Amino acid sequence: MSTGTLSIADYHKKTVTNRLGLWLFIMSDAFVFAGLFIARFYLYGAGVRPELSQIVGLIVTSILVLSSFFANRGEVSMAYGDTKGYFRNTLITIILGIAFLIGVVGVEWQIAPYGPDHDALWSLFYTMTGFHAFHVLTGVIFLIIVYRNARKGLYTAERHFPVEAAAVYWHFVDVVWVFFYPALYLIGLPPI
Amino acid sequence: MNEEQKTMALQVGVTVLILLAALTIGEYFIGLFAPYWWAPLMAIALLKAFYIVRDYMHIGRVFAGD
Numbered sequence: 001m002s003t004g005t006l007s008i009a010d011y012h013k014k015t016v017t018n019r020l021g022l023w024l025f026i027m028s029d030a031f032v033f034a035g036l037f038i039a040r041f042y043l044y045g046a047g048v049r050p051e052l053s054q055i056v057g058l059i060v061t062s063i064l065v066l067s068s069f070f071a072n073r074g075e076v077s078m079a080y081g082d083t084k085g086y087f088r089n090t091l092i093t094i095i096l097g098i099a100f101l102i103g104v105v106g107v108e109w110q111i112a113p114y115g116p117d118h119d120a121l122w123s124l125f126y127t128m129t130g131f132h133a134f135h136v137l138t139g140v141i142f143l144i145i146v147y148r149n150a151r152k153g154l155y156t157a158e159r160h161f162p163v164e165a166a167a168v169y170w171h172f173v174d175v176v177w178v179f180f181y182p183a184l185y186l187i188g189l190p191p192i
Numbered sequence: 193m194n195e196e197q198k199t200m201a202l203q204v205g206v207t208v209l210i211l212l213a214a215l216t217i218g219e220y221f222i223g224l225f226a227p228y229w230w231a232p233l234m235a236i237a238l239l240k241a242f243y244i245v246r247d248y249m250h251i252g253r254v255f256a257g258d
Contacts, residue, residue, distance in 0.1 A: 061216055065213065065216060069212075080195075080197070080198040175249075181237075182233040182236070186233055
């Protein structure tokens with residue numbers, strides 16, 4: 001049965017279950033990121049960090065925080081029936097997501113002094129940022145799919161769980177970076 | 193009424209953005225001048241995550257069941 005044929009009450013019941021499934025997925029994914037985060041401190045403690053551009057780190061972090069803000073505005077807009085607001089804010093979120101990817105993979109990885117084969121610290125840096133960037137990429141794809149479906153008129157103020165799911169996933173990616181940013185860019189000094 | 197609720201919901205988003213921006217700038221300067229202060233930096237990260245999970249991810253909806 002498609003969700004379009006469900007009554008509003010049944011759709012809301014289904015949403016409660018879907019929401020729980022989404023959060024269970026997010027929790028299980030969070031454990032993988034937590035493993036990488038702990039590995040970074042287990043191997044190098046709080047005294048050493050990779051030699052990275054602090055400015056690039058601040059810029060990409062600001063971009064991701066700003067993208068979360070627009071993702072939230074998009075979801076709120078859809079929840080109140082403002083589809084134009086949803087389209088505008090989601091488009092900005094997608095653009096900022098792509099800008100973050102360019103910042104990390106296209107700039108930070110290119111100017112980094114070492115490659116992933118240099119030592120465990122650099123291997124961890126590329127694993128953490130690469131795994132996170134892959135999540136950003138899938139988040140962007142997810143947002144584009146939901147955006148296209150919204151263009152076809154599949155969602156309304158009462159029936160828009162995919163819009164919520166895409167936004168929650170996007171914010172999760174932001175939360176991960178909230179911990180990765182100090183772990184990689186701020187805590188400790190580059191080894192001499 | 194609906195428009196009022198929407199404005200309030202959007203206002204929460206703006207407040208969280210301002211908080212996140214202030215905390216990010218704060219942690220940037222701590223990292224610049226006191227890179228060994230890992231505990232305050234982790235505390236700031238936890239605070240930022242708390243606001244995102246509560247106000248952007250709406251974790252309360254999972255427990256409210258609505």
